[in-house]
Amino acid sequence: MLSTNVLFNLIFLLMGISQNSCQAETCSSGWFGPACQYQCHCAGSAPCDKVDGSCSSGCHHDWFGPACQYALVSVRSEPWDAWLTDSDDATCSSGKSTSVTVTLDTPVPLSWLRLVVNHTDYLNSTYVNYLTVGDSLTHGHETRRCPNAYSAKVDNLILDIDCATTDLVQSVTLEGSGLLGMCSLYISGGRNVALRESTSQSSKYNGEGGHKFWTSDLAVDGRIDIPNDTEFQSRTCTHTAVGSPGSWTLVFSKPVYVTSFLIFNRRHGKW
Numbered sequence: 001m002l003s004t005n006v007l008f009n010l011i012f013l014l015m016g017i018s019q020n021s022c023q024a025e026t027c028s029s030g031w032f033g034p035a036c037q038y039q040c041h042c043a044g045s046a047p048c049d050k051v052d053g054s055c056s057s058g059c060h061h062d063w064f065g066p067a068c069q070y071a072l073v074s075v076r077s078e079p080w081d082a083w084l085t086d087s088d089d090a091t092c093s094s095g096k097s098t099s100v101t102v103t104l105d106t107p108v109p110l111s112w113l114r115l116v117v118n119h120t121d122y123l124n125s126t127y128v129n130y131l132t133v134g135d136s137l138t139h140g141h142e143t144r145r146c147p148n149a150y151s152a153k154v155d156n157l158i159l160d161i162d163c164a165t166t167d168l169v170q171s172v173t174l175e176g177s178g179l180l181g182m183c184s185l186y187i188s189g190g191r192n193v194a195l196r197e198s199t200s201q202s203s204k205y206n207g208e209g210g211h212k213f214w215t216s217d218l219a220v221d222g223r224i225d226i227p228n229d230t231e232f233q234s235r236t237c238t239h240t241a242v243g244s245p246g247s248w249t250l251v252f253s254k255p256v257y258v259t260s261f262l263i264f265n266r267r268h269g270k271w
Contacts, residue, residue: 026050032067037196039222041068061087064114064186071189075102075172084174084185089116089157092183099175102185107133107168111259113146113161115174116184120156126178128161133168142167190259194220198251203241214239216248224264 027036032053040048041063042055049055053067064072064087075085081100083091093100110130117123128146146163153159174185199216213235223236240246 035196038067038069039192039195059087065188069191070186071191073108073187073189074105075185075187076105077102084182087184087186089183092118093179093181095180098177098179099173100179100182101171101173102187103171104169104187107170108189109167109259110146110163110165110169110172110187111190112188113163113172114154114184114186114188115159115161115178115182116186117157117159117178117181118183119181122178122181123153123157123159124151124178126159126174126176126182128163129173129175130163130165130169131171131173132165133170141170143173192222193252193256193258194250195222196220197253199238200249200251201238201240202247203244205239205241219248220250 027033027050029047030040032038032040032048032050038053040053040055041060042048043057043060045060046055046057048067053069055068059065059068062072064070072087077085077100081097081102083093084100085102113128115123115126115128117126129143130146132142132144144165146161150162151159152162172185172187174182196217197220199220201216205214214237216238218236219238221236238248240248
């Protein structure tokens with residue numbers, strides 16, 4: 001059950017991209033796919049290909065992977081290791097270290113990671129370890145290793161590693177001779193599977209604009225640029241009526257496996 005005034009944008013994140021064999025529609029700016037259901041994430045707000053979502057300018061720095069559809073988990077590293085997390089595959093290791101650790105800004109479960117090297121000889125010579133947050137009541141921090149058996153070679157310089165965890169992870173360490181030619185590490189935060197899916201809500205706000213604004217679909221329109229005004233004059237979010245418990249429902253067009261979700265609400269502590 002949501003609070004009395006429901007006003008938010010919702011993002012569901014998931015591993016994988018579903019496929020659709022239907023012919024692509026003519027999509028509006030910023031969208032692509034058979035039903036225009038995928039959002040472009042190109043660097044510099046450049047347009048993407050209307051069919052496959054590819055970006056000639058590369059991915060926006062917050063996204064990576066196929067069609068730039070995977071959110072990049074924010075991490076921090078030592079200043080001398082910044083080449084690993086700058087999203088620039090042209091900046092690489094100086095060849096002086098065989099171990100590098102990055103810390104996640106917010107601990108999350110892992111799903112998969114991408115490694116980029118500058119020579120094919122280094123592609124399968126890196127081990128990925130991760131440190132869990134731990135639970136003081138049952139167990140403390142634990143260091144574990146991603147099983148390299150579950151990896152996919154994208155090309156001669158790119159390796160994707162499946163490393164799904166149930167525990168929250170606070171840091172990732174790369175080890176091995178592959179670090180000598182390592183260029184980039186990308187940690188997947190998942191994919192937005194709620195975009196333009198079917199939604200409904202228990203009521204509509206009857207304030208300024210009446211039923212014209214604050215509709216349920218505005219929670220899955222892909223906009224997360226939350227305006228800094230208490231009344232949301234930009235009208236980019238959903239809002240239920242005042243005075244009664246509110247609810248909001250999302251129905252997926254096909255089964256999905258949701259690993260996490262984010263809710264963006266109004267500012268100034270109003271929920």
